[in-house]
Amino acid sequence: MNTIKSILFFTVGLFLITGCSDDDDNKDPQGTDNTNNYFPLAVDNTWEYENTLVINDQDPDSYEDLLTVESENQGNYQLSSSVGDPLFGFTTGLLSSGTITKEENIVRYNGALEVSLPNLDDISITITNATILNPSAGNDAELYVQGGSQPVSIPIDNNNSLNATLNFTITTEQTGSQENITVNQQTFEDIVISTLFINIEVSLDDFGDFVILTAADVIVSSNYFAKDIGLVFSNTETNYRLNDFGIIDLPFDTTYDSTLTQELESYTAEEDQDNEED
DSSP states (O other), rough: HHHHHOOOOOOHHHHHOOOOOOOOOOOOOOOOOOOSOOOOOOOTEEEEEEEEEETTOOEEEEEEEEEEEEEETTEEEEEEEESSOOOOHHHHHHSSSSSSETTEEEEEEEEEEEOOOSOOEEEEEEEEEEEOOOOTTTEHHHHHHHEEEEEEEEEESSSOOEEEEEEEEEEEEEEEEEEEETTTTTTEEEEEEEEEEEEEEETTTTTEEEEEEEEEEEEEEEEEEETTTTTEEEEEEEEEEOOOSSOOOOOOOOOEEEEEEEEEEEEEEOOOGGGOOO
């Protein structure tokens, strides 16, 4: 379980998320009317989810998760998630670990994104004013991008470790829209979709910059938002394959695959101040 919990994640975060439909009939290339509210943030609004996690094709684990708008201060919203561990609630964990702002239904995030790979130092990335949802953006419109690098170490036993460099690119995209989606036998109308990509590459400094993790989208997190309701479905895929080092046998799994879904079960979603009529 320690290996599982060390596998990839964040605690605060950048967010938003979601995968697009391949059906062109479900897409609006011009985006959606920005007067529509796809994430009502009135204080005490709640969304209850069933979270299901499958790791390396093992039996699924399920968890109940309650996302709540706790407070608002000058347009800054604080949310909470009952799960606590982002491994079991990626999107709700991200939303609840930073500050959310909204202007004309464009949702932005401020906070810190923490990413962990097994047996690597955690990295913490400051996120400032990252757009995670913009209903009026066209399909595949890039909303936010940030790149950088940080030193990390890879322990090979209790006394020794390898020096490495981790390069990352974080991107959010407004992926598309569709007429409806059915979740837990409920059909929700007027859907917009947003996706978060975390691309990571790791190279070993002490061995000629050998690339042990080839640059890839290690996390792809997809969220579907319904008009006047909020997040109704999220799908987060986490995958990596470490390259064969050949010199030293690494003392941990070199392959990881997981799928986390978050499906809305019930909600109370009142209009927030940003969308109340004068």
